[in-house]
Amino acid sequence: MTRALPERDRAAEARAAEMEARLAGIQREIDALRRRSEKDKPDAVEQIRVLEARGEELRESMLSIRTAWQAVALARHPQRPKAQEFVRALLDEFTELHGDRLFRDDPAMLAGLGWFEGQPAVAVAPCKGRDTRENIACNFGMPYPEGYRKALRAMRLAEKFGYPVLSIVDTPAAFPGDAAEERGQAEAIARNIGEMTRLRVPVLVVITGEGGSGGALAIAVGDAVLMLEHAVYTVIPPEGCAAILWHDAGRAREAASALRLTAQEIAALGVVDEIIPEPSGGAHLDSQAAIAAVREALRPRMTALSNLPVEELLRRRYAKYRAIGYHEEQS
Amino acid sequence: MTRALPERDRAAEARAAEMEARLAGIQREIDALRRRSEKDKPDAVEQIRVLEARGEELRESMLSIRTAWQAVALARHPQRPKAQEFVRALLDEFTELHGDRLFRDDPAMLAGLGWFEGQPAVAVAPCKGRDTRENIACNFGMPYPEGYRKALRAMRLAEKFGYPVLSIVDTPAAFPGDAAEERGQAEAIARNIGEMTRLRVPVLVVITGEGGSGGALAIAVGDAVLMLEHAVYTVIPPEGCAAILWHDAGRAREAASALRLTAQEIAALGVVDEIIPEPSGGAHLDSQAAIAAVREALRPRMTALSNLPVEELLRRRYAKYRAIGYHEEQS
Amino acid sequence: MLNWLRRPKHGRISRRDIPAGLWVKCSRCGAAVYHRDLERALKVCPKCGWHHRLGAEERLSITLDEHSFEEMDANLASGDPLRFDGYREKLSEARANTGNADAAIVGVGGIEGYRTAVGALDFAFMGGSMGSVVGEKITRVAERALQDRLPLVIFSASGGARMQEGALSLMQLAKTSAAVGRLHEAHLPYLSVMCDPTTGGVTASFAFQGDVIIAEPGALIGFAGRRVIEQTIRRKLPERFQTAEFCLEHGLIDMVVPRPELRGVLARLLRFFGAPRAVAPEPAAAAPDGEAQPAPGEPGGPEVACP
Amino acid sequence: MLNWLRRPKHGRISRRDIPAGLWVKCSRCGAAVYHRDLERALKVCPKCGWHHRLGAEERLSITLDEHSFEEMDANLASGDPLRFDGYREKLSEARANTGNADAAIVGVGGIEGYRTAVGALDFAFMGGSMGSVVGEKITRVAERALQDRLPLVIFSASGGARMQEGALSLMQLAKTSAAVGRLHEAHLPYLSVMCDPTTGGVTASFAFQGDVIIAEPGALIGFAGRRVIEQTIRRKLPERFQTAEFCLEHGLIDMVVPRPELRGVLARLLRFFGAPRAVAPEPAAAAPDGEAQPAPGEPGGPEVACP
């Protein structure tokens, strides 16, 4: 059974809020200088440089405190390497598969085949875009039921050939639209979760950005679940939690903290098996290093899991999820 | 390998055409009398009675010749007991299941659970209506992909519990509409056919009306395939065949004859295992007797198939379809 | 009819304490209904047909054969693993209001003489939300079904995962799905009944994994909430969106069954799927208001084994 | 490139007899293209990119490693089981025009050194329609793949079931599906390639049963014919309805691959799925114009077995 977490570091949260206010002030000064910069050039440039350096310093120390909200911001950072970038970098000779063979090819979910370190593997990953146009095309990384069904089809292909599944997870949520509901969003997620608990091949999962509730878990049940240092994993988006608890989505920061969604907290709850350190400052500053770190973390686990007999693999997977939860016995 | 059929009885076809013309003449006379009947009542009533009796006689002898076209007409007869009527009559405590768990509940396909002679079984059947309103509701017995997927879901349920599948087939075709194509009509049929060739429970099929091409075969691959005496089974509707061959759908009668779609011919080709005799004049004259005949035919086969070990069942099913076909060796 | 199942109370107030003979107002159509009539109609409004929500105990008592229920794990209670502000208070309040330790009751009982493992969620307990305890109890009752080769019947009524337990709640989707999955592999039947409302994480796990899925008329069933969807698509949703009837049309559930017929339909399905016959119901196995008997042994062996 | 695969001719006229150096007109865009250029471009129009149809021999010769093909059952020919008016005449004509006994060529060959069972349908032979012979050949090549633990690659190009063989044609859907199903159970890979056009009974059986389904650009893919659908729905269909690209959007196929890349993609997939390596290609196993060698034995054993 899971152990309860210690009290949150409220002082750190307060410090972070204060630092952010200072950072906003610096940014305002820089903006003001820039507006004036045509009049007064060389001086302003130097002032801006100094302010930017101070801002950068502040940002780094904010990172080192890393409150939950900062984790959320980093996990959602637009320059953060996307799940599909991880897949395409980690797998050689990647071949994309399309479609659920039922209704539609969902561009919000990538599925395909390739070689991980000389081992054939099947990968799935939600797709976020790098700009608005791309994001609209892939629905901001929010799959429809057909996305989950495509992923399941790919995983069943892996099962047929005895190949491991690699799932890279970064999605805010399953798409909450009427058409998605009509086509069985809940059914699709429930089916994936169910099938993944008994898929007869190793399943390796890395939460690289947003692990957004059921929409993430639908591709995140596995034998090894890893998590990047600044990724988050949550049962509800902080904004939604705040809206329900305090009828104020603006209090998302407090909700993020209450939800215990950082990699460190998630690991302490026994929900993930390992935290993968990111390049200093966050994965968005060095995608290549982040990808290399994920590769290094996956390699020994892939080997170890591939060597397990299937029945033992399934026994352990069951036992792992069986043990997650916290309860008391009332007299 | 299948044996080729003997030449068709062209004289019988000619006789039938001639008789049909006479019948149409009688009908015209009756209609004419009816139009006049307000003026001249008792006399007309008697005349109509005589004409109707003569028509009935003619109809019976036409039945006895039974050319292909007459088989088509009988198979499509609006009073013919519907596939769903067979299912509801053959299974005790019938419980209908709905939906493909993916997209929609297709009213053109019935699926459900019940007891056949004390044995739990799962049944599937396309639905035709008894009038225009009902026919519109169930799309004239033409399923969409979701209908086939619902049927497959029911069959998988049967497989899970080791229960036999009973499929009653009467459908003109899979629905040829744009939405059906978009949602993978071909994929759905291909999947059903494939899964049915290896479903690990006995599958019993009765073609009770129109066995319309792939749309019928999608629920008609089985260990025992029976066929009502006046049912037809064809790779293409006679109208479509005539349109392709002679660019004239009006020549459907000739096409029906050329396609060899009667139960007798289909049985001679080795495509069905048994012909179930219908009540004299056709099943539409006595639904209860037709249902009883189907029940009698199914009973011993259900028992025999249920006693086979699964591997033997599958071996025989494979061998059965493996043997269907006719070819020559060229030197 | 609603009263045979009495269990030890964790709080003091029970909804059962309403004095008989009162008139109550249907929250749907506004009609005034004599309280006893409403109870006799299994809380289906005689005027508008609306299926009012039942607590988990009420649900089990109208479904199971009298005195056939043997509860499991009644003493499992939620902790506060995240130290989530206000969670302990909410739990206390819910316990006081419902008389239950958490939002699920599970055990083994009979339905028209067919023995089955059974569970019911209680929407009155924090919206029937699934935290660790609900997940654990559903898992345990599924494991019990597996061990004794019994069918499983679960009545869901839930707003989804319990956010106060964060990712632990989310993981209950995987845990319960794994347990239900073992029933599938063992060819044991699992019937899922969705009551008003069944949404969020419960739909995305065991509620949608039934061999047969039944819903009560009018029940709200869906993954995302109406408000969230309306904000996303910037349109109003039609009234019947996400109702049981809507789900039936969209092929997501097998049938919509009015409450008075539900027990009969379940019995028919249990018989079809080979549920074992219970021996004659024990005469009052548990004392009406005494301690619960969460002993793991069964009172009587099945006559027939599940296939 | 299109010429290494020469087989015994059943008729006298071959499409290969067009004298090189002619200008041909693209039936799609109307551009005049130098015949040799079109051949070099694998019959993809250099002006409009249209993928012109290939005969089964051409298909195999641009796909397989030179001289790697070992044909099976070249002498299987259709009879006339229904005594269908005009069928024998149509068969003779098709044999004369295509030089093949029926609408499929099957056997074992290499793709970039990977050994695979392979089949190709020929649209030029009665619209690539599947009667008993096509069904039998697809079944036999699938059984060969099972026996030798080889992958299977099938190029479809067909109007559907062959109506002149009535219900026997329809049953080929079941026969081929059963054979392909055994590959699935044996965990052997089957790659389906849909070429222009793939419709009717072939889509409703083996063409849609691939582990991976590939289509050529612009290929017509669908179950029902456009005319029938338009009559049914009483509307005109859009131009791109039932194209490969339309099927890709609707989630029905895995990828659309231009002809020049197809061999490479197939090799990549065969490698991924563990296809055995062929030994060094035999130097001219079959004499260019001599008798076929339909011997069932393989020329060289695989170095690696399929998983």
Ligand SMILES: [Zn+2]
């Ligand atoms: Zn009311």
Ligand SMILES: [Zn+2]
């Ligand atoms: Zn062109």
